[in-house]
Structures are given as C-alpha cells and as structure tokens.
Amino acid sequence: MFAAAPINLKNREIQQRFQWLFGVMLIFLIIPVVVILGMLLIKGWPAMSWSFIFDDPKNGMTAGGIFPALFGTIWLVIVSLLASVPLGVAAAIYLSEYAPDNMLTRLINLATINLAGVPSIVHALFGVGAFVSFFKFGTSILAASLTLAIMTLPVVIVSSWESLQSVPRSFREACWNMGATRWQTIWNVVLPNAFTGILTGVILQVSRAAGETAPIMFTGAAMFLPFLPNSVFDQTMALALHLFVVATQVPDVPESLPFGVALVLVGIVLLMNTVAIWIRMHLRGKKKW
C-alpha cells in the first residue's frame, strides 16, 4: 500500500541529481579559497617573524619588514571610518526612520545600492579630482582615506539600513503611541537594537578598505617612504600597495617576501571578518524580541 510507485522513484532520482549538482558547485567554490590560503601559508610563513612586522623595508625593499605599510594601512582605515561611519549611519537613520516612502526616497535607495557597485578605480579617479585637486588635500592620508570612505559609504548605509529595518515595527508603534518623538524612539529603542548589525556591517567594510589598492594609489599611498607619516596631510605606505610593488615593481625580491605581505594582509582581513562574525553570533544569540 505504501510502496514506492514509479513516479516516486523518478522524483527521487531527479532530487538526488540536483543535490549532487549543488554539492559539486559548493566544492568548486571552496577549492580556490583553500588553495589561496594554503599557498599563502606555505610560501609566506618562512618570512614571518616579529622583525618582519616591526621593521622598515631594507635594501630597496628586497629585505626587512613591513611596519610602515602596516602602520599606514591602520591610519587609512581609521581615518576613513571616522568619515564613513557617522555619515553612513546618519544617512541610514534618515532613510529608515524619517524619509517618507515616496519616489525620491526609492530613487535614493536605488542610487545608494548602485553606488556600491561602482568599480574602485572609478572611486580613485573621483578621489583624485575631488580631494587631491579640488579640496587641495594633495596626495595625503586624508585624501586617500576620504576616497576609501566614499567607496565604503554605500555599503555602510545599506547594511545599517537593513539593521534598522530589522527592529520590529511594533516597538516603534509602542513608543509613538506613548507620545515619544521619532528621535526618542530611535535613541531609546531602535539604535540599541540595531547596534550589533550596524557594527558588523562596519567591520566588514574595514576589511574591504584595508584590502583595496586602486583608491589609494593615486590619492595618498606611496611606493616607498623612508619615514612614518606625522599627520593626515602626509603620504603613507600601505600594505595593499606595498604588496603590488614588491610583487611586480622591484627586481630581485625573495619569493617569500610578497607572500609574507599577502599573508599579513589576508590575516588582518580574516581577523576583522572573524570579529564581525563573532559579534553577530554572540550578541544575536542573546537577543530574543
């Protein structure tokens, strides 16, 4: 009575084929990641040491460490965050909590999402035009950081907006019906509950800003500098550009050196992403509406 009919067998076979197909796709996806990380570890590990991280490059960048580049990347990321986070979160709050649902708002949303897809080299050229030339910041940390900020801004806005939207509407209604203003509602209820989501989005953008080369190479990052930057109006070295330089522009570099730089760069990015995931899991887990 309950034995499989031919149609069941056929359906089951089709289902299994699709399961296989998707499984194989997943493996294809994982292979490159594993190979890249493995190669970086194997080839870059010999270069790893405290002096590699804390020394200056020596002998025309064929030896020594990467400290100025690491230092510069941290500078660039911090300054770009100082610009993009307040701006991006404020814009997201406006779009999510204040803006009426009309054509203009939808247009702005659409533009923001599309802006996230603009190639980073285009942002670089914008940065040269706007910050280096027009605002006369010169090629400097400030110009490069602002360019990175412009690049990361759309994603900061979109991810913050999504976090704000994930706070249930019933909380807002409860507040409004007690006579709370929009701001009192945002400050007391919406922001505290959207905070982890916003933070996660921001951290993911940190790793993106740290890894990008194009936006900084014309706006503030130098191939080699014999000194550390003193202010945001100085140029700086940066890890991503340093990797490009030692891998392609400098002759007679030992093989382990570029791989070491790449390993540090990927390590920073993975570390930031792990922190983001940890925050998400740790704080989300505690949250039940």
Next chain:
Amino acid sequence: MITNSRSSGADGMEMAINTRDLNLWYGTFQALFDINLQIKKGIITSLIGPSGCGKSTFLRSVDRINERLGYVRITGSVDVFNHNIYAQDVELAQLRKQVGMVFQRPNPLPISIRENILFGYRIHHEKGGKVSKGEADGIVEEALRQVLLWDQVKDRLDQKATMGLSLEEMQKLCIARLLPVKPSILLMDEPCSALDPKGTAAVEELIWELRGRYSILIVTHNMAQARRASEECIFMLMGRVVEHSPTDRLFVTPRHKETADYIEGRYG
C-alpha cells in the same frame, strides 16, 4: 489638557470622545463615513463589527496614529474631553499622554520590566527623564498593582520584558506602562485576541477593574467579550456606525436588522 475650541456633548454631559461628521480616507479609499459618536466618560465602550468595518481605523484616529501613514485624509472633528484633537495647536505628545493605546499583539519594549513602566514617564518628564530611585520604585509598583501584575513580577523587575513573561503578563505590562503618565482614555485594539482563554479572562477582569478611573474604548471581534466586558456597545458596518446603545440592549433588542444579523452570526 489639550486645547480650546469647546463644544458640549449630548445632554451637556462631559463626553470622553465626541466626533462630528468624521470621514477618513486612505488615499482614495474611504474607510469612515460621517461618524457621529458620543462616548461616555469612565465606562467601557466596545466596538464590534466585521473585519474591515473601520473599528480599528476609528480607534486609531482618536490618538491620531493613523497620520503616520502619510496618505490619510480626514474631515470632521474628534473632541477628546471637549477639545478638538485635530485643531492646529494640538501637540501630539500631549494627546498621546492623555490617550493610551493597547495593541492586539502585546508589544513590550526590549528593555527591563521596570524600564518599560518608566519609559512613558521618562519621555514626558523634564530633566531628560531623570527620576530618583524612590520615585521610580513607587511609580513602577503603583502601575503594576493597578494591572494586577505586581505579585507575579515584583522579584524580577530587572528582567527583560520580552522574555520569560506569558502573553497575558506582557499584555498587562503594556497596559501598565500607559498608566504612569495619567491618561484619561485607554484605547484597546483587540487586546485579548493573542491570548488563550485563561489570559483573556484575566485581562478582561483587569479591564473591568480599570473602569471608572479611565474611559475605555475596546475593539473586539469576540461578541461574547463585548457582551461580558462592556457597558455600551457600538456596532459598525462598512465604515458607518449602525447602532450605539447600552450593551444589554444592543444584544437583546437590537434596533437594526444588520445588528441583529451580525450578533446572530449570519456574517462577520
């Protein structure tokens, strides 16, 4: 209180809510037609009618929360204690202090039980809501006692209100948090429909308990509830008021055929 523009209700008696020719449109859809209602002070009035008849819309026009939608248009007037709440100089925060709303699904805020009670008080309080510990304790206890919840939660006031409370307790908390700002009217939009029978009975008992101190307007789908727990009853159909009478009379000798058909369950 709210503003000027005085008008007297029926028989010169002070009415909690008094509407004149209230019409309301959502965009081009007209949801309310010429509503003229006098809702008495200090009693429980229930609003019944089939889905989409405008009960909730009417309720939501009494604390002007409909306007959040942006595409709502209103003509006519709504007076709360003889003050037109649609007058130019009405401050919505003051209106909502006077008129509290309880929702269908209990929606405590994701903060402690204590802070839920103090929330409304704080936002209406000067000095940025800073309240002394003793004063705050008094407010919390009084509000929770009024909703018959104090004994259940007095040992866990710092617990998050969205966890570990039953729906019944959450709904009582949602009523309690309205009380510290001393409202005069409580609007309830199907306050028991998310609750089990025991919770429903408990919340109904509470609503009955609050009668007299507050004027209560309660929307319900549950005719037995309207019959049990209200003194006057309004039957609405297709955006119009069909009948408004003392509850006993409406259920025993309805004046209109539509009312009779509805309470006998022929539609709804």
